[in-house]
Amino acid sequence: MSDALREKVREAYAKTALSAAGAEPEFARRHYSDDEMGALPQSAAGASRGCGNPMAVADLRKGETVLDLGSGGGIDVLLSARRVGRSGFVYGLDMTEEMLDLARANAAEAGAENVEFLFGYMEDIPLPDESVDVVISNCVINLSADKQAVLREIARVLRPGGRTGIYDVVAENGMSESERLERGSWVGCIAGALTFDEYRLGLEEAGLTNIEITPHHQETAGMHSCTIRAHRS
Numbered sequence: 001m002s003d004a005l006r007e008k009v010r011e012a013y014a015k016t017a018l019s020a021a022g023a024e025p026e027f028a029r030r031h032y033s034d035d036e037m038g039a040l041p042q043s044a045a046g047a048s049r050g051c052g053n054p055m056a057v058a059d060l061r062k063g064e065t066v067l068d069l070g071s072g073g074g075i076d077v078l079l080s081a082r083r084v085g086r087s088g089f090v091y092g093l094d095m096t097e098e099m100l101d102l103a104r105a106n107a108a109e110a111g112a113e114n115v116e117f118l119f120g121y122m123e124d125i126p127l128p129d130e131s132v133d134v135v136i137s138n139c140v141i142n143l144s145a146d147k148q149a150v151l152r153e154i155a156r157v158l159r160p161g162g163r164t165g166i167y168d169v170v171a172e173n174g175m176s177e178s179e180r181l182e183r184g185s186w187v188g189c190i191a192g193a194l195t196f197d198e199y200r201l202g203l204e205e206a207g208l209t210n211i212e213i214t215p216h217h218q219e220t221a222g223m224h225s226c227t228i229r230a231h232r233s
C-alpha cells in the first residue's frame with residue numbers, strides 16, 4: 001500500500017481522536033438510536049466517523065466473536081459488546097495509536113470487559129485463520145489502497161458460516177476514479193470508494209458468497225452509504 005496515503009489517513013484520524021473529548025457527536029446522532037447513544041461514553045460518540053450503524057446489519061447474537069475493522073474511538077465495539085454479552089468477545093482493530101488510546105479509555109469508562117483493541121492494519125489482520133464469527137466495519141474499507149488484501153483477510157479470519165455486517169461508501173457503476181476524486185477526498189472516505197461491481201467482484205474473488213450490497217443514503221452525487229453483507233461458506 002502507498003505509505004504516504006496511509007500516513008495521511010493516520011494523521012487525519014489522530015486529530016479526530018485528540019479532539020473527541022467534548023466534540024459534538026454529529027455523526028453518531030445521524031446513525032444511532034437514543035438508547036445506543038445513552039450507553040456510550042461521550043468521547044466514543046464524539047469520535048464517531050461512520051456512515052451508518054453496523055448493528056443494524058450484523059444481527060449479532062450472544063456468545064459470538066466479532067471483529068471491527070478500523071474501530072476508531074470504539075463506538076461499534078462497545079455496542080457490539082452489549083449484544084454478544086459476557087459469553088462473546090469483540091476485537092477492535094485500528095492503525096492509529098491515538099484512536100486506540102481513546103477506544104481503550106472509552107471501554108474502561110463503559111466497564112466493557114469482553115473487548116480488546118488491537119494495533120494493526122486491516123490489510124494484514126493480526127488474528128488467526130477462522131477465528132471470528134462476524135466482521136463489522138464502518139466507513140473504513142474505502143480508506144485502504146489495497147482493498148483486495150482487506151477482503152482476502154476478512155475471508156481468512158471468518159469461521160466457516162461466518163458473515164460480514166459492513167457499512168461503506170460505494171460509487172455507482174461506471175464512475176471513473178477522477179469522478180470519485182472530484183466528489184471528495186480519500187481521507188474523507190469518498191475518493192477511495194469502490195463501485196458496486198468492483199466491490200462485488202472483490203468479495204467474490206476473496207471467496208465470499210451470498211453477497212448483498214444495499215444502498216441506504218446518498219453521501220454525494222452518485223455515491224452511497226451501503227450495507228455489505230457476505231458469507232464465508
Ligand SMILES: C[S@@+](CC[C@H](N)C(=O)[O-])C[C@H]1O[C@@H](n2cnc3c(N)ncnc32)[C@H](O)[C@@H]1O
Nearest residue numbers: 013048049050070071072094095096121122138
Ligand atoms: C472513518 S474512521 C471510522 C472509525 C469508526 N469505524 C467509526 O465508525 O467511528 C476510520 C478509522 O479507520 C482507521 N483505519 C484507516 N485505515 C486503516 C487500516 N489500513 N488499518 C486499520 N485501521 C485503519 C483509522 O485510523 C480510523 O480510526
